[in-house]
Every structure is written in structure tokens, then in C-alpha cells.
Amino acid sequence: MAPIPLLTPYKMGRFHLSHRIVLAPLTRQRSFGNVPQPHAILYYSQRASKGGLLIAEATGVSDTAQGYPNTPGIWTKEQVEAWRPIVDAVHKKGGIFFCQIWHVGRVSNYTFQPNGQAPISCTDKPIVSKVRANGVDVPRFSPPRRLATEEIPLIVNDFRIAAKNAIEAGFDGVEIHGAHGYLIDQFLKDQINDRTDQYGGSMENRCRFALEIVQAVVDEIGADRVGIRLSPYTAGDSDPDALGLYMVNSLNKFGISYCHMVEPSMAKEGEKVETPRSLLPMRKAFKGTFIAARGYNKEEGNKAVSSGYADLVAYGRLFLANPDLPQRFELDAPLNNYNSSTFYTPDLVVGYTDYPFLC
Numbered sequence: 001m002a003p004i005p006l007l008t009p010y011k012m013g014r015f016h017l018s019h020r021i022v023l024a025p026l027t028r029q030r031s032f033g034n035v036p037q038p039h040a041i042l043y044y045s046q047r048a049s050k051g052g053l054l055i056a057e058a059t060g061v062s063d064t065a066q067g068y069p070n071t072p073g074i075w076t077k078e079q080v081e082a083w084r085p086i087v088d089a090v091h092k093k094g095g096i097f098f099c100q101i102w103h104v105g106r107v108s109n110y111t112f113q114p115n116g117q118a119p120i121s122c123t124d125k126p127i128v129s130k131v132r133a134n135g136v137d138v139p140r141f142s143p144p145r146r147l148a149t150e151e152i153p154l155i156v157n158d159f160r161i162a163a164k165n166a167i168e169a170g171f172d173g174v175e176i177h178g179a180h181g182y183l184i185d186q187f188l189k190d191q192i193n194d195r196t197d198q199y200g201g202s203m204e205n206r207c208r209f210a211l212e213i214v215q216a217v218v219d220e221i222g223a224d225r226v227g228i229r230l231s232p233y234t235a236g237d238s239d240p241d242a243l244g245l246y247m248v249n250s251l252n253k254f255g256i257s258y259c260h261m262v263e264p265s266m267a268k269e270g271e272k273v274e275t276p277r278s279l280l281p282m283r284k285a286f287k288g289t290f291i292a293a294r295g296y297n298k299e300e301g302n303k304a305v306s307s308g309y310a311d312l313v314a315y316g317r318l319f320l321a322n323p324d325l326p327q328r329f330e331l332d333a334p335l336n337n338y339n340s341s342t343f344y345t346p347d348l349v350v351g352y353t354d355y356p357f358l359c
């Protein structure tokens with residue numbers, strides 16, 4: 001029998017993956033007080049497999065990075081210590097674990113900010129429509145404060161420290177969250193970024209913040225431990241094709257491990273929509289490992305890998321509901337349905353660690 005493309009091995013730089021089914025980053029809002037909790041040990045280890053790549057949920061880089069209740073951070077010693085047993089459990093099962101490091105920017109409100117201050121962003125324009133592409137609970141947003149030019153290196157440094165902390169916690173690497181309308185994406189998009197300094201205006205200027213973060217993180221932990229997630233097609237840019245291409249060409253200079261791109265269909269909420277756009281030009285231009293995500297089932301994932309459209313495919317909702325997803329794909333077994341009403345509830349078991357295994 002011909003091998004199942006998703007279940008063939010792949011070498012991602014220093015990491016030997018035994019299959020190409022990646023756990024997409026999934027915010028679960030069960031990290032009380034921004035500290036990862038022991039129940040995440042079971043959740044992540046359930047989804048770990050020997051040689052399988054897992055990406056942890058979006059994890060705040062600082063006390064201004066938050067915009068949702070109970071999301072984890074990685075800027076304090078307590079948070080680093082709390083991540084350690086979770087990472088250890090994934091490693092014990094042979095998994096490779098990257099931490100998605102995150103700043104929400106203006107997707108926040110006063111109640112999430114230190115001293116009730118305004119959220120920070122590249123702009124002082126408030127959000128006019130909801131940003132969350134997958135969300136159930138749409139938070140109310142406060143008008144942001146525009147970062148001064150001289151403050152920007154401080155935020156870059158927060159990402160650097162978060163990456164250092166992630167390695168200290170035992171993670172194999174970090175994924176810089178440059179997608180979905182959060183801080184980095186706010187800088188990238190020409191309909192959000194209205195700056196007149198060297199961080200706004202031209203494509204080069206709008207991408208500067210993201211690329212300075214990549215540089216800082218690469219310098220800190222090494223390019224082979226760095227990935228980035230981008231979603232040029234989520235709302236906010238007049239020319240997402242050009243933006244995506246500019247970014248991957250710029251990323252090539254750093255030799256980072258992977259670029260993780262969200263399919264254009266993510267631009268629309270709900271079910272997959274047909275779009276003439278494709279990630280293929282970016283896939284072709286990027287020299288490292290290319291991960292595609294959004295709306296994939298087994299057949300489409302296999303097609304993406306066998307046709308060379310992607311090296312790896314990240315699965316979100318299917319992996320959330322099927323902790324043994326690689327095994328189910330291998331056996332062509334039926335899948336559990338996901339229950340979106342428990343995606344973000346604080347229950348430590350229901351909708352979190354109680355999705356059944358095949359056996």
C-alpha cells in the first residue's frame with residue numbers, strides 16, 4: 001500500500017518528525033492568573049506522539065500582552081516553572097514542543113492591562129470590527145495607545161526574553177505569533193498601521209517590527225528553534241499577496257526553522273470558503289519548512305503534502321477533539337466531533353481532556 005503522505009517522516013532542521021500532522025496553537029483559557037496549570041500536562045501529553053510537532057497555545061510575552069481571561073504567560077519565573085512539567089510530559093512521549101509567543105496589542109481592554117492602562121498598539125485607532133477569527137467570546141476593546149518609536153525596542157525585547165524563558169522551560173523552540181490581528185499583525189497591515197515613523201508607511205517599514213522580533217529571537221535562541229505564524233489574508237491589508245511574499249523573502253535571510261501560514265479562507269469566518277488566492281507563491285519563495293493551516297481534513301492534508309504545497313499541516317479543531325489524531329488518520333478511523341461551546345470554558349476536564357481515544 002502506498003504510504004499516507006501525512007504519515008511520512010520529515011526532517012525539520014534539527015528535529016526528526018515521524019509524521020506531518022501538527023497540533024495548531026489553540027487558546028483554551030484555562031491558565032488561571034496567566035499561569036499554566038497542572039491539568040495542561042494531561043491535555044498536551046494526550047496530543048503528543050513520538051516525533052510529532054505540537055505548538056502550544058498563544059502565550060503572553062509581558063503583562064501588557066493579555067486580552068482574554070486565563071491565557072498563559074511566559075514572562076515570570078512562576079510561569080516558566082509552571083510550563084516545565086507540561087513540556088516534560090510532552091517530551092516523555094517523544095513529542096517536539098514549540099511555544100507560541102504572543103502580544104495582543106489593541107485586542108484588549110483596560111481590565112486586562114496593568115494599572116488599568118490603555119492597551120498598546122502601532123496605532124491609536126480603536127478596533128472597529130471584531131478581530132478574533134475563531135472566537136466565541138468577543139471581548140470589548142478599549143482604544144489603544146500608540147507606542148512611541150523609542151518604546152518599540154522594549155517590546156521587541158519582551159519577545160526576546162519570552163523566547164529565552166521558553167527554552168528555559170524546556171520548549172524546543174518558539175513560534176512568533178504574527179497572525180490574526182494581534183500586535184505584530186497590527187504593524188504589518190496597511191489598513192491598521194498609520195504610523196509615520198520607520199515602523200509605518202512602506203511595506204519595509206510595516207514589516208520592520210516583525211523582523212526585528214525575529215532577529216532578536218534568532219540571536220537569543222538560534223534560528224533552528226524559531227518559527228513564525230502569519231496570516232496575510234486576515235483582514236487589514238490592501239495587498240496581502242505582496243505582504244506575504246515580502247515577509248517570506250525577508251524571513252529567508254534569517255534561516256528560521258519554519259513559516260506557518262494560515263490559509264486565505266481564514267479571512268472569512270465559519271466554514272471554508274472558496275478563494276482564488278493561494279499560499280503557493282509564499283510556499284515556493286520560503287526556503288525553510290512550510291506549514292499550512294486552516295480548514296484541513298485528512299484528504300486535503302494528504303494532498304497538500306503529496307503535491308508539495310506544504311511540508312506539514314497544522315490541525316486545530318480536529319486535533320482539539322481527537323487527541324490521537326495521527327493514529328486515527330493512519331487507521332482511517334472515524335473522528336470525534338468538536339464542541340465549540342467548551343473551547344474557552346474554564347472546566348479542567350470537560351471539553352479539554354475528556355475527548356475519547358480510539359482505544
Ligand SMILES: Cc1cc2nc3c(=O)[nH]c(=O)nc-3n(C[C@H](O)[C@H](O)[C@H](O)COP(=O)(O)O)c2cc1C
Binds near residue numbers: 024025027057262317
Ligand atoms: C479554540 C481555538 C483556539 C485558537 N487559538 C489560537 C491561538 O492561540 N493562536 C493561533 O495562532 N491560532 C489560534 N487558533 C486558530 C487555530 O490555530 C487554527 O488556525 C484554526 O482553528 C483553523 O484550523 P482548523 O480548521 O484546523 O481548526 C485557535 C482556534 C481555535 C478553534
